[in-house]
Amino acid sequence: MNALRIEGLRVSFDHPLGVVRAVDDVxxxxxxxxxxxxVGESGSGKSTMALAIMRMIRPPGHIDGGDILLGDxxxxxxxxxxxxxxxxxxxxxxxxxxxxxxxxxMRVGAQVADAMRDHxxxxxxxxxxxxxxxxPAGTVEKYPHELSGGMxxxxxxxxxxxxxxxxxxxxxxxxxxxxxxxRQVMRTLAVVQQDLNAAILLIGHDMGLMAQFVDRLGVxxxxxxxxxxxxxxxxxxPRHPYTEMLIASLPSMDHKDALRxxxxxxxxxxxxxxxxxxxxxCPKARDRCRAERPLPREIEGGVxxxxxxA
Amino acid sequence: xxxxxxxxxxQADRAGRIYGSGMLGSARTVALDDFSLSVGTGSxxxxxxVGESGSGKTTLARLLLGLTTPTSGTIRxxxxxxxxxxxxxxxxxxxxxxxxxxxxxxxxxxxxxxxxVLTTPVRKFRLASSRSEAxxxxxxxxxxxxxxxxxxxxxxxxxxxxxxxxxxxxxxxxxxxxxxxxxxxxxxxxxxSLRATILGSLRRLTDELGIxxxxxxxxxxxxxxxxDNIIVMYRASAVEAGQxxxxxxxxxxPYTKLLVGSIPQVSLTRDxxxxxxxxxxxEERDAACxxxxxxxxxxxxxxxxxxxxxxxxxxxAAACHLHGQHADxxxxxxxxxxx
Numbered sequence: 001m002n003a004l005r006i007e008g009l010r011v012s013f014d015h016p017l018g019v020v021r022a023v024d025d026v027x028x029x030x031x032x033x034x035x036x037x038x039v040g041e042s043g044s045g046k047s048t049m050a051l052a053i054m055r056m057i058r059p060p061g062h063i064d065g066g067d068i069l070l071g072d073x074x075x076x077x078x079x080x081x082x083x084x085x086x087x088x089x090x091x092x093x094x095x096x097x098x099x100x101x102x103x104x105x106m107r108v109g110a111q112v113a114d115a116m117r118d119h120x121x122x123x124x125x126x127x128x129x130x131x132x133x134x135x136p137a138g139t140v141e142k143y144p145h146e147l148s149g150g151m152x153x154x155x156x157x158x159x160x161x162x163x164x165x166x167x168x169x170x171x172x173x174x175x176x177x178x179x180x181x182x183r184q185v186m187r188t189l190a191v192v193q194q195d196l197n198a199a200i201l202l203i204g205h206d207m208g209l210m211a212q213f214v215d216r217l218g219v220x221x222x223x224x225x226x227x228x229x230x231x232x233x234x235x236x237x238p239r240h241p242y243t244e245m246l247i248a249s250l251p252s253m254d255h256k257d258a259l260r261x262x263x264x265x266x267x268x269x270x271x272x273x274x275x276x277x278x279x280x281x282c283p284k285a286r287d288r289c290r291a292e293r294p295l296p297r298e299i300e301g302g303v304x305x306x307x308x309x310a
Numbered sequence: 311x312x313x314x315x316x317x318x319x320x321q322a323d324r325a326g327r328i329y330g331s332g333m334l335g336s337a338r339t340v341a342l343d344d345f346s347l348s349v350g351t352g353s354x355x356x357x358x359x360v361g362e363s364g365s366g367k368t369t370l371a372r373l374l375l376g377l378t379t380p381t382s383g384t385i386r387x388x389x390x391x392x393x394x395x396x397x398x399x400x401x402x403x404x405x406x407x408x409x410x411x412x413x414x415x416x417x418x419x420x421x422x423x424x425x426x427v428l429t430t431p432v433r434k435f436r437l438a439s440s441r442s443e444a445x446x447x448x449x450x451x452x453x454x455x456x457x458x459x460x461x462x463x464x465x466x467x468x469x470x471x472x473x474x475x476x477x478x479x480x481x482x483x484x485x486x487x488x489x490x491x492x493x494x495x496x497x498x499x500x501x502x503s504l505r506a507t508i509l510g511s512l513r514r515l516t517d518e519l520g521i522x523x524x525x526x527x528x529x530x531x532x533x534x535x536x537x538d539n540i541i542v543m544y545r546a547s548a549v550e551a552g553q554x555x556x557x558x559x560x561x562x563x564p565y566t567k568l569l570v571g572s573i574p575q576v577s578l579t580r581d582x583x584x585x586x587x588x589x590x591x592x593e594e595r596d597a598a599c600x601x602x603x604x605x606x607x608x609x610x611x612x613x614x615x616x617x618x619x620x621x622x623x624x625x626x627a628a629a630c631h632l633h634g635q636h637a638d639x640x641x642x643x644x645x646x647x648x649x
Binding site: 041042043149178179180181182183184186187190205206207208209211212213232235236245246247249250251252253256260261262265 | 362363456458471473500501502503504505506507508510528529530531532534535555558568569570572573574575576577578580582583587588
C-alpha cells in the first residue's frame with residue numbers, strides 16, 4: 001500500500017475577479033520510505049498542495065475535489081477532530097519559515113512536550129528526541145532566540161517526528177539556511193526518515209537539492225503536475241520542456257555561460273492560457289498546444305509527462 | 311606595493327565594527343574586523359561577497375552605505391570620509407551609491423502604494439520631464455525585472471509577493487542609473503528561474519551601463535555565475551579573495567572548499583548526503599584562526615597565530631597557514647588580487 005496517495009486533488013480560492021484554481025486535478029503517490037520531491041515556481045501551487053494534504057486550507061480557499069489517502073484513511077472526508085488527531089501522529093509538516101514557527105517565549109523542550117500532550121501522549125524521552133535530530137544536550141532548556149537557524153529547523157524536525165508519523169511533508173525546510181547548514185539539516189532529515197521508515201514529501205524550487213535528495217520528482221506548473229519521474233530520469237532526460245528549462249536556469253558549477261531564466265512570466269491562475277498552460281513560454285509550442293490541453297501520460301516505465309511532444 | 315593613480319569612488323579603509331553588549335559592553339561581537347576594499351576603481355565589475363550569516367557581509371554593506379558607523383577605520387567616497395560629507399558631495403554620494411536590500415518586507419512603507427518607491431526617485435532626481443515619461447520609465451524598469459506593470463502599480467506592498475517586492479526594489483535601483491549598486495542578497499527570496507533573470511539584468515547593468523556591483527550573498531553558485539571577483543568572508547574577515555574562476559575552481563581555504571562541496575548539484579552522482587559529516591570541535595572556537603574549530607587540517611600554529619592573507623597567484627589570495635609559503639598580502643591591499 002502507498003504511504004500517501006493523492007487522487008484528482010483540486011483546490012480553489014474565491015477571488016473578486018473569479019475563482020483561482022491553485023491545484024488542478026493532481027494525482028501522485030508516495031511509497032513507504034520514499035522521498036518524493038515537488039518543484040515549481042512560486043505560485044505553481046506546491047505549497048498550497050502541502051496545506052491541502054494537511055487539510056489546512058483556510059477560506060477563501062477550499063478543497064473542491066479529490067482524495068487524500070494516508071494509508072487507508074481518506075483525509076479529505078475526516079471530521080475536524082479526527083484530522084487534528086491525525087496531524088503530527090500520522091502526517092507531520094516541517095514548515096517553511098522555521099525561524100518564525102517556534103513560540104519565542106517558550107523553551108523549545110516545552111514546545112515539543114506540548115505537541116505530544118496535545119495528542120494525549122505523556123511527554124517523555126525529549127532529550128533523546130533532541131539527540132536524534134543532532135541537537136546538543138541541554139537544548140530543551142533553550143529559548144528559540146538562543147538557537148541558530150539550523151538548530152531551530154532541527155527543533156521543528158523533532159516536533160514533526162515526536163509521534164512517529166508515516167509521512168513527513170517538508171516545505172522548503174532549508175531555504176533560509178546557508179549551504180553548509182542545509183546539508184547538515186537534510187542529512188538529519190534523511191536519518192530520521194530511515195529511522196521511522198516514513199515517506200517524505202519535499203517541496204521546493206532547488207533542482208540541485210532535489211537531484212541529491214529525492215527518489216522521484218513531480219514538477220508543477222500553474223497548479224498542474226506536468227511531469228513525474230524517477231530523479232535520475234529527470235536529470236538524464238527531462239521530458240517536459242518546462243522541466244528542461246528549470247534545470248537549465250540553475251547556475252551550474254561546471255560551465256559558466258549567460259544566465260538563462262525561463263522567458264516570460266508564470267501565468268495568472270485565474271486566467272490560464274488555452275490548451276497547455278506553458279505554451280506561451282515554450283520554445284516547442286505548436287498549434288495543437290494552444291488548442292488542446294495535454295494530460296499526464298506514461299511515456300515509459302514510471303515516467304509521466306503532460307506534453308503532446310514528450 | 312599598492313600604488314593607485316585614481317581615487318576609488320567608494321572605499322572601506324581598514325574598517326571595523328564591534329557590537330558591545332552586556333555590562334559595560336563586556337560581551338563584544340566583532341562583526342567586521344579591519345577590512346579594506348575599494349569599489350568602482352578601474353573597469354566596471356561585479357564583486358561578490360560570499361559568506362554565511364554572521365560572517366560580516368551585511369555589516370560591510372551597511373558601513374559602505376553609511377547606515378552603520380565603523381568603530382575603527384574609515385569609509386571614503388571619492389577620498390572623503392563619508393561621515394564628513396556635506397551639501398553637494400553628500401547628495402552625489404546618495405545618488406551614486408544605491409542599495410538593494412535583503413528583506414523585501416522591511417523596505418516598503420505599508421501605508422503608501424508601491425508606486426511611491428518608484429515615483430519618488432524619478433521626482434527627486436528629475437529623471438523625467440513629464441508624467442507620462444515618468445510612467446514609461448517606471449514601466450520599462452519593471453518589465454526589465456520580469457514584472458507586469460499593471461500588476462504592481464496601484465497596489466499596496468502587502469498585496470505583492472516577496473519576489474514581486476524584491477524585483478520592484480531592483481527596478482527602483484535601475485531607474486537611478488547609479489555608479490555603484492550594493493545588492494544585499496537580492497535574489498535570496500525569489501525562484502531559481504527568476505534568479506537567473508534578475509542576476510542577468512544586474513550583469514547587463516555592469517556591462518552596458520558601467521555600474522559596479524557589490525553582490526552580497528551566501529550562494530557561491532550564483533556568485534560564480536555573475537561575478538568577476540569573489541571575496542569569501544568568515545567570522546568578520548576575508549578568508550579568500552580573487553578572480554571568481556580561481557576562487558571557485560581552485561579553492562585554497564578549507565572553508566571555501568567546504569562551501570564549494572556543500573552545493574547540491576543537478577547530477578547523476580549522488581554523493582551530497584553521503585559525504586563525511588563536517589568537522590565540529592567547539593572547544594577550539596577561540597583559536598587564533600577563526601576557522602580552526604571546523605577545519606579538517608588544523609595544525610598547532612593555527613591555535614597561536616592568526617593566518618595572514620597569502621598571495622597564491624597574481625589573482626588569488628587566502629588566509630590559511632597551509633599556504634604560508636607564499637608571500638603575505640596586507641589586508642589593505644586586497645584589491646591587488648581583484649580584477
